[in-house]
Amino acid sequence: METIGLMSEQPMCQNPLALQQLKRIWRECFEADDGYLDAYFSIGYRPEQTLVFQDDDTILGMLTLLPCQYRGIHQGKVRLYKAAYLFAVGTLPQAQGRQIASKLLGAADDVLKKQGVELALLAPAEPSLYHFYQKRGYESFFTRRELFFEPKGRAEHLDTRTLSLKPVSLSEYYPKHINLIPQESILWDEQTLCFAERESILYGGGLYVLMDGQNELCICNIYRYKEEEVIVKELLLQQGVSEQQAIEALRDLFLQCRVTIRLTGTDKENRVPSGMIRFYGPKEDMPENTQMAYLPFLLD
Incomplete structure (x- = not known):
C-alpha cells in the first residue's frame, strides 16, 4: 500500500533499516558519499522535516523541508515571510515513472500550509527542471x-x-x-x-x-x-x-x-535563475518578484 507522510509520523521511524533506506536514496539519486552522509545524518537530518513515499515498508522517495525565512519587498516595504526550502527531492531509479516526486510535492504543500508557511522555495538541480516545477505552481524568483x-x-x-x-x-x-x-x-x-x-x-x-x-x-x-x-x-x-x-x-x-x-544578482546583466518559489497566501500578500532576490550559498 502506498503512503506519504513525515518520517516522524511513521511507525518505522526509529527502525535503523529505515535510515538505511533513506541513505540508499541519497546514494542512488544524489551520488552522496559516506562522508557526506555522515555529515548530513549527524547534523542536518530531522525526521519531522523529511517526507517519505512508501510502498508497504519500502521507502521509494523522499523530500526534505528545511525551515527558513524570506526577507522580501511587499508594497514598498521590507517584510519577513515564514518559508521552507525543499531539498533533496529524490526517487529510487526503479520507481521512476510513478509520479512519486509530484505526489511528494503535493504532500509538501499540505504539510506546509498546515504549519502556516507562507511560501516554499527550491533550487532546481538543472535548467530542464524549471518547467517541471513551473507546472506545479512554482515561479522563477531568485537569480545569481x-x-x-x-x-x-x-x-x-x-x-x-x-x-x-x-x-x-x-x-x-x-x-x-x-x-x-x-x-x-x-x-x-x-x-x-x-x-x-x-x-x-x-x-x-x-x-x-x-x-x-x-x-x-x-x-x-x-x-x-x-x-x-x-x-x-x-x-x-x-x-x-x-x-x-x-x-x-x-x-x-x-x-x-x-x-x-x-x-x-544585483547587476542586471548576466544573471541566471537560481531558485523558484510557490506562494500559499493571498495574491495581495505576495512579495514583489524583482528577479534580484538572493538565495545564499548552500544546498544546491
Whole structure:
C-alpha cells in the first residue's frame, strides 16, 4: 500500500533499516558519499522535516523541508515571510515513472500550509527542471551570476604577500553574512547553517574572510571538490571593495586552479535563475518578484 507522510509520523521511524533506506536514496539519486552522509545524518537530518513515499515498508522517495525565512519587498516595504526550502527531492531509479516526486510535492504543500508557511522555495538541480516545477505552481524568483576563470598561472601584481584567506567559524561568519547579504534574501536557521559549514569543510574548503593586510575585502564560502578547482559558493563584498578587486585577489591566491565564483544578482546583466518559489497566501500578500532576490550559498 502506498503512503506519504513525515518520517516522524511513521511507525518505522526509529527502525535503523529505515535510515538505511533513506541513505540508499541519497546514494542512488544524489551520488552522496559516506562522508557526506555522515555529515548530513549527524547534523542536518530531522525526521519531522523529511517526507517519505512508501510502498508497504519500502521507502521509494523522499523530500526534505528545511525551515527558513524570506526577507522580501511587499508594497514598498521590507517584510519577513515564514518559508521552507525543499531539498533533496529524490526517487529510487526503479520507481521512476510513478509520479512519486509530484505526489511528494503535493504532500509538501499540505504539510506546509498546515504549519502556516507562507511560501516554499527550491533550487532546481538543472535548467530542464524549471518547467517541471513551473507546472506545479512554482515561479522563477531568485537569480545569481556565475563567473568562470582558467588558472592564472602567475600573479599580475608584483606583491601579493599581503593577501590571505582567514578561516572563521560559523559564529564569526554569520553576523558578517547577515550584514552583507542583499535586502531581498533567504535567512537560514542555525541547524541548516551548521550543516552548510560542515559540508564546506568536508569538501576541502570552509568559511573565510579574504584579507589584504589588516583590511577585510569580503567573506566567502569555498569548496574544493578537486585540488585544481576552487568554487566560491558565496562572495559578499565589504563596503568600498569592488568585485574586480576581490576576484583578482582570490585568483592570485589560487594561481594554479580553475576558479568559479558565484555573485549576487544585483547587476542586471548576466544573471541566471537560481531558485523558484510557490506562494500559499493571498495574491495581495505576495512579495514583489524583482528577479534580484538572493538565495545564499548552500544546498544546491
